[in-house]
Amino acid sequence: MNNHNGPLFHISKRKNLLWYQAWAIRGAAILLALIACAAITTLLTGENPLNVYATIFRGAFGTTRKIWILLQNMSILLCISLAVTPAFRMRFWNIGAEGQVLVGGLATAACMICLGGRLPNWALILLMIVCSLLAGAVWGLIPAFFKAKWNTNETLFTLMMNYVATQLVAYFVIIWEVPKGAGKIGIINQNSMAGWLPQIGGQKYLLNVLVVAVITVLVYIYLNYTKHGYEISVVGESERTARYVGIKVGKVILRTMALSGALCGLAGLLLVGGTDHTVTTTIAGGRGFTAVMVSWLAKFDPLVMIFTTFLLVFLDRGAGEISTVFGFNQSFADILTGVILFFIIGSEFFIRYRLSFRKIAKKED
Amino acid sequence: MKKAIALILALVMCFALAACGSENKSNDPSMKVGFIFLHDENSTYDLNFINAAKAACNELGVEYVLRTNIPEGQECYNAAAELVDDGCTVIFADSFGHEDYMIQAAKEFPKVQFCHATGTKAHTEKLANYHNAFASIYEGRYLAGIAAGMKLNEMIDAGQFTADEAKMGYVGAFTYAEVISGYTSFFLGARSVCPTVTMEVTFTGSWYDETAEKEGATKLIQNGCKLISQHADSMGAPTACETAGIPNISYNGSTQKACPNTFIVSSRIDWTPYFKFAIQAAQKGEDIPYDWTGTLATGSVVLTDVNEPAAAPGTVEALADARAALEAGTLHVFDINTFTVGGEALSSYLADIDTDPAYTPDTEVIADGYFHESEFRSAPAFDVQIDGISLLDTAF
Numbered sequence: 001m002n003n004h005n006g007p008l009f010h011i012s013k014r015k016n017l018l019w020y021q022a023w024a025i026r027g028a029a030i031l032l033a034l035i036a037c038a039a040i041t042t043l044l045t046g047e048n049p050l051n052v053y054a055t056i057f058r059g060a061f062g063t064t065r066k067i068w069i070l071l072q073n074m075s076i077l078l079c080i081s082l083a084v085t086p087a088f089r090m091r092f093w094n095i096g097a098e099g100q101v102l103v104g105g106l107a108t109a110a111c112m113i114c115l116g117g118r119l120p121n122w123a124l125i126l127l128m129i130v131c132s133l134l135a136g137a138v139w140g141l142i143p144a145f146f147k148a149k150w151n152t153n154e155t156l157f158t159l160m161m162n163y164v165a166t167q168l169v170a171y172f173v174i175i176w177e178v179p180k181g182a183g184k185i186g187i188i189n190q191n192s193m194a195g196w197l198p199q200i201g202g203q204k205y206l207l208n209v210l211v212v213a214v215i216t217v218l219v220y221i222y223l224n225y226t227k228h229g230y231e232i233s234v235v236g237e238s239e240r241t242a243r244y245v246g247i248k249v250g251k252v253i254l255r256t257m258a259l260s261g262a263l264c265g266l267a268g269l270l271l272v273g274g275t276d277h278t279v280t281t282t283i284a285g286g287r288g289f290t291a292v293m294v295s296w297l298a299k300f301d302p303l304v305m306i307f308t309t310f311l312l313v314f315l316d317r318g319a320g321e322i323s324t325v326f327g328f329n330q331s332f333a334d335i336l337t338g339v340i341l342f343f344i345i346g347s348e349f350f351i352r353y354r355l356s357f358r359k360i361a362k363k364e365d
Numbered sequence: 366m367k368k369a370i371a372l373i374l375a376l377v378m379c380f381a382l383a384a385c386g387s388e389n390k391s392n393d394p395s396m397k398v399g400f401i402f403l404h405d406e407n408s409t410y411d412l413n414f415i416n417a418a419k420a421a422c423n424e425l426g427v428e429y430v431l432r433t434n435i436p437e438g439q440e441c442y443n444a445a446a447e448l449v450d451d452g453c454t455v456i457f458a459d460s461f462g463h464e465d466y467m468i469q470a471a472k473e474f475p476k477v478q479f480c481h482a483t484g485t486k487a488h489t490e491k492l493a494n495y496h497n498a499f500a501s502i503y504e505g506r507y508l509a510g511i512a513a514g515m516k517l518n519e520m521i522d523a524g525q526f527t528a529d530e531a532k533m534g535y536v537g538a539f540t541y542a543e544v545i546s547g548y549t550s551f552f553l554g555a556r557s558v559c560p561t562v563t564m565e566v567t568f569t570g571s572w573y574d575e576t577a578e579k580e581g582a583t584k585l586i587q588n589g590c591k592l593i594s595q596h597a598d599s600m601g602a603p604t605a606c607e608t609a610g611i612p613n614i615s616y617n618g619s620t621q622k623a624c625p626n627t628f629i630v631s632s633r634i635d636w637t638p639y640f641k642f643a644i645q646a647a648q649k650g651e652d653i654p655y656d657w658t659g660t661l662a663t664g665s666v667v668l669t670d671v672n673e674p675a676a677a678p679g680t681v682e683a684l685a686d687a688r689a690a691l692e693a694g695t696l697h698v699f700d701i702n703t704f705t706v707g708g709e710a711l712s713s714y715l716a717d718i719d720t721d722p723a724y725t726p727d728t729e730v731i732a733d734g735y736f737h738e739s740e741f742r743s744a745p746a747f748d749v750q751i752d753g754i755s756l757l758d759t760a761f
Contacts, residue, residue: 063450069443170570174761179485179717180724181541181748183570183761184437187465276439278465283438323433329405330434 009357022351029347033340040339047326059321060314070317072205072275075212076267077287078309081294082219082302083263086256089223089300091236096143096158098288099165100136100261104268106169107135109188109279113176116194124195128273136265137258139165144257148250162288169281187277197274208270215263220302232256315340396427398644399448401441403460405433408573409617410598413633414459421640437462445470449477455647457482457640471495478647482636483543485720485744487655498639499743500659503550504691505632505666507698509614510554511687512630512671512680513592516612517559519677526591528561534585535566536578536595536602539761546738546745547596550698552754564754565590570761575599586611603628612675619669629676631669638663656743661692699736704751716746
């Protein structure tokens with residue numbers, strides 16, 4: 001065959017790669033990303049890139065406390081990622097996790113502020129759990145209802161619900177602010193600790209980590225081994241097929257979004273009741289959107305999500321450390337994170353497709 | 366495959382070696398100071414703190430760690446605890462919303478001194494290692510106000526507008542005592558030289574929101590304000606003024622570089638004296654008071670150089686005279702003879718000095734003919750709406 005006048009390279013779909021081949025490509029991508037980051041670091045700052053990498057590691061793992069913070073940040077991000085996953089499997093693009101977390105947190109804070117000291121603590125915490133899950137579920141159900149009933153665009157709808165939630169929190173912050181006019185609530189019940197979720201073994205973040213670990217397993221089982229999970233997959237593959245086999249699509253959409261929202265509400269509960277003990281408009285910190293990436297990178301597999309969550313939180317914590325140690329602006333850390341993510345996401349392309357170059361083809365002839 | 370593994374192993378070894386690298390050395394290895402900032406040097410407010418932190422630590426020869434972009438949540442507690450792990454024995458935080466998390470850390474680490482700028486709770490929490498600090502910045506605002514009033518007079522004399530049209534605009538963050546105290550003292554300074562002046566205030570609902578601050582300033586300019594000042598931390602208002610050619614009295618530091626034609630003067634708090642005081646007290650094992658209020662005399666309240674081409678002639682001299690009177694105690698910013706509330710003089714006022722969720726007024730702050738600002742606690746407490754100032758919105 002003569003390829004002299006053919007294109008320089010062409011792209012063809014690969015046959016399914018063996019798992020280790022796929023991971024080899026991913027490993028190579030990370031390695032290339034590190035080299036690219038090293039080049040950028042040296043060119044822009046003159047710092048030794050190895051020092052920078054070591055600092056990233058220290059930022060994530062340097063002390064016991066740093067490891068706990070890493071685990072805590074992971075559990076919140078993972079919880080939100082788990083929350084959006086059932087909806088994503090259904091091809092329902094819930095990008096309203098940020099808002100669902102906020103209303104969950106707001107409901108928690110409302111219970112703590114209005115009922116703290118008036119109810120026994122166990123009753124208060126029970127109420128916080130119910131209210132936060134319910135608030136998140138309602139926030140997820142509203143766009144789901146419109147989708148199921150009138151087939152509205154869920155991406156725009158859930159996105160706009162985020163802004164409504166943010167404004168709602170802003171409104172209540174002004175009502176509950178301390179001192180007057182300060183625009184912040186501060187730690188709720190700092191001295192009485194009413195409504196604070198209990199600490200396990202004196203560890204501030206252990207409860208959150210355990211709760212999310214259990215949720216991870218439950219979501220995995222729910223999606224892979226239950227009738228509901230199967231229905232979600234069928235609706236995601238094809239709504240028509242789902243209808244044909246007798247699945248009530250509208251019901252599945254509503255049920256799944258209620259679950260998705262409730263899990264986001266849970267994340268809000270863990271944030272407000274478990275760690276921060278306050279509510280602000282920025283308490284979700286963009287994690288509702290980062291969760292989309294976590295879920296996609298893991299191809300909607302809850303167990304793989306543990307790793308993708310780790311990757312993002314690790315980079316984030318490391319990036320913070322860089323800005324502290326080297327006095328760089330936070331933006332520099334963001335650049336490095338961006339480069340690494342670019343390579344990792346890009347590697348998925350090479351796992352699915354093969355690049356064939358003209359020269360190579362010639363040699364093989 | 367083997368090659369790849371070898372390569373990865375080599376890389377890991379490099380990390381391990383690099384991790385053993387040494388840290389920065391300093392004169393006093395026994396002392397390490399940590400700082401927590403809400404934003405980074407892109408915020409004028411944080412930049413002012415960062416510069417002071419570096420100056421104080423370099424002057425005292427102590428090692429320091431700066432943590433930037435720390436939100437007002439659990440992250441602040443985490444950052445404080447990490448700084449303790451890192452060996453810091455004095456830790457400062459610069460943002461109002463950091464306070465509760467600093468208190469949480471102070472309770473957990475009693476051997477470390479926690480100093481919080483702008484907070485209000487130290488004198489009621491009564492922890493031996495938790496302290497608030499502020500400065501009598503209302504005096505700086507008053508002086509800056511005099512520069513503003515003189516500029517208005519100059520424009521009136523030049524026939525640009527009549528004395529009755531002399532209206533200033535002010536972009537504030539929240540309807541919080543610190544902001545109210547700031548714009549009122551600024552206004553009183555201006556009115557002390559330009560008696561017909563009035564002022565409009567708008568609020569952004571954020572300490573740092575460049576877009577909202579710019580829009581706020583633009584709105585005020587469109588409303589007919591002839592001069593703008595602000596209490597919010599971005600370059601939003603100053604740049605809006607430069608674009609519109611409206612004189613600006615800045616805050617937190619000079620904005621002359623970005624606004625050469627409209628910048629007149631800026632008041633700011635220089636935190637270096639407090640940082641030095643607290644670090645030295647910790648070094649000697651001496652107590653740091655619950656509240657520390659810097660003044661003109663301690664060098665905590667400062668004005669930048671006056672931008673002479675933009676300012677009215679004689680501004681520098683007038684500011685020096687007023688400053689001397691303030692320092693001598695013959696002039697008081699909140700003299701009850703210089704302002705009215707609802708048409709009447711304010712002869713008695715209970716302020717909410719001890720912070721509580723119900724905002725209970727608890728302390729009489731008027732005595733000897735003036736409002737005693739920053740005396741019962743370091744953070745400002747003047748939250749009275751005086752005549753002559755109109756608030757455009759009070760949503761925040």
